[in-house]
Amino acid sequence: MxxxxxxxxxxxxxxxxxxxxxxxxxxxxxxxxxxxxxxxxxxxxxxxxxxxxxxxxxxxxxxxxxxxxxxxxxxxxxxxxxxxxxxxxxxxxxxxxxxxxxxxxxxxxxxxxxxxxxxxxxxxxxxxxxxxxxxxxxxxxxxxxxxxxxxxxxxxxxxxxxxxxxxxxxxxxxxxxxxxxxxxxxxxxxxxxxxxxxxxxxxxKVNQKSITVRHAIYDLPEVSAGQTHPADPSHVSSAVTDTVMQRIRAIPTDGGSWISLFRSPETEELATPAMRRSVEANRTNHFSDVYGRMAWDNPAPAIKRECSHVGNGRYTHPEQDRLCTVRELALLQGFPSTYRFEGTSRQNAYRHVGDAxxxxxxxxxxxxxxxxxxxxxxxxxxxxxxxxxxxxxxxxxxxxxxxxxxxxxxxxx
Known part of the structure; x- marks a missing residue:
């Protein structure tokens, strides 16, 4: 009964x-x-x-x-x-x-x-x-x-x-x-x-050291862009084109911004037309998070719905040359490490995190x-x-x- x-x-x-x-x-x-x-x-x-x-x-x-x-x-x-x-x-x-x-x-x-x-x-x-x-x-x-x-x-x-x-x-x-x-x-x-x-x-009150990117994701194993870690199907990021990868590599680690692309003629060639227009208009704070890297010892920026591309916000890993993985953004969004996002497209998995x-x-x-x-x-x-x-x-x-x-x-x- x-x-x-x-x-x-x-x-x-x-x-x-x-x-x-x-x-x-x-x-x-x-x-x-x-x-x-x-x-x-x-x-x-x-x-x-x-x-x-x-x-x-x-x-x-x-x-x-x-x-x-x-x-x-x-x-x-x-x-x-x-x-x-x-x-x-x-x-x-x-x-x-x-x-x-x-x-x-x-x-x-x-x-x-x-x-x-x-x-x-x-x-x-x-x-x-x-x-x-x-x-x-x-x-x-x-x-x-x-x-x-x-x-x-x-x-x-x-x-x-x-x-x-x-x-x-x-x-x-x-x-x-x-x-x-x-x-x-x-x-x-x-x-x-x-x-x-x-x-x-x-x-x-919260210990401020507990709300940093470092505290949240530093211990996760390294993966390359487009690679899935064998122990966690959600520890995967989107693959990127060669041009985007060059752009990521040219941005300084630990909080770097696209503005740094204008530090030399070689890296300036990697800037997008929108970036060039912003610099010409002296609006270097315009969309400053686009292509930006997260900073280890700060909280992450707001994670939004369209977080599946480095060009949509400051979603690039602080150190590794790639977009943060679904698992990393999920941890930063307050999901438990056991939450499962597999079984859907990778782009939808990113949206599931950003919408939540x-x-x-x-x-x-x-x-x-x-x-x-x-x-x-x-x-x-x-x-x-x-x-x-x-x-x-x-x-x-x-x-x-x-x-x-x-x-x-x-x-x-």
Missing amino acids: STRDRRWTVVDLFSGAGGMSWGFHAHPQFRIAAAVDAQKSKPSRSTLDCNDTYERNIGIRPLEFDLQQISATELYQAVRKEGNFRSPTVLLACPPCTGFTRTLPKNHSEDDPRNSLVGRVAEFAAVLKPKVIILENARELIRGSFKSHSKKLEQKLHELGYSVHSQIYRLENMGLPQRRERAIIVAVAAGLPLRTLDDLWDGW VPPLISHQLAWVCSWILGGPRPKPSQFVLPNTTLRPQDVLVDKKARVEQLKISAAKA
């Missing part, structure tokens, strides 16, 4: 390759009951194959629905049947950030149709009736030209009886070895305490949720995700914050 599964249920909308889900999947008190992703790529490409990666790691197959088209009632019926629950405890929602991110100039003046998916989260919440809602997106969701979408979402959630907290976080402050700034919205049903990542980290909510952060959000739902305040030994670049011993007591807490407590006494 089977016993009833008493874990809290989770539904993940826009589930991608499982970055947000994994943090809850790794928490002993949560069960991923259902996930949904249309796995759409750009119009010229057929599919992202992210549902295969999700199933390989999480163990359930996401439902393939277009969340811009399906009605809230239809969604409720589908995920309830899939997950065997009445109402999920937690609703995760990470709508596409492409229409908000500041890296696309048009987003300052054009409201992308996909941005309306933010408002749909409230429609889904109205029928799913979760106790906690977590939404993650680009910082421009609550600060950019079209922050009205988040304002409307908050208003609708308030009307449904939720308390809402919206904030922009620098995720390196939470242990991610990457400079990544993201908006996180937490909403809780009436009667539940509203807690956030700020509460989780109150009195704690860092599991290192989603695991912390899972512990925030268990605290909201009545559990005790979690300790670093609990909220640090195993097999990632962050270890419990990397979380230090913030003595300054503790002193301030004591002063406040003394003043109240």
Whole structure:
């Protein structure tokens, strides 16, 4: 006779390759009951194959629905049947950030149709009736030209009886070895305490040595461009042309930039037309990360969706002459070393990494949720995700914050 599964249920909308889900999947008190992703790529490409990666790691197959088209009632019926629950405890929602991110100039003046998916989260919440809602997106969701979408979402959630907290976080402050700034919205049903990542980290701080590129990937074995390491199918980078390889080799190791190509006539010949135009216009900081190498003793730059080419950002290895591998970028993105990205195209594997909510952060959000739902305040030994670049011993007591807490407590006494 089977016993009833008493874990809290989770539904993940826009589930991608499982970055947000994994943090809850790794928490002993949560069960991923259902996930949904249309796995759409750009119009010229057929599919992202992210549902295969999700199933390989999480163990359930996401439902393939277009969340811009399906009605809230239809969604409720589908995920309830899939997950065997009445109402999920937690609703995760990470709508596409492409229409908000500041890296696309048009987003300052054009409201992308996909941005309306933010408002749909409230429609889904109205029928799913979760106790906690977590939404993650680009910082421009609550600060950019079209922050009205988040304002409307908050208003609708308030009307449904939720308390809402919206904030922009620098995720390196939470242990991610990457400079990544993201908006996180937490909403809780009436009667539940509203807690956030700020509460989780109150009195704690990260050892700065633990958020560097060196700490994250230095020990990985060397591979050449286009080569797959036999022990790890994901420790592989894209092959490059001879011209691109010459360009990479001409850029100084440990933080070098394409600007260095102009140091001599020989290396200047390797510069692209766009680089030449930037120099002629005296805009040497223009797209300064393109073809750039990561620096060993700094956090990585923000890892974006199109991270599969050295010409798309500072994704070149600090020392080896190649693009960082899928595994290296996954570690820098907060995935555990055991996460599997094989079974899809290499380009899609890179997108799965760049699109994801860092599991290192989603695991912390899972512990925030268990605290909201009545559990005790979690300790670093609990909220640090195993097999990632962050270890419990990397979380230090913030003595300054503790002193301030004591002063406040003394003043109240």
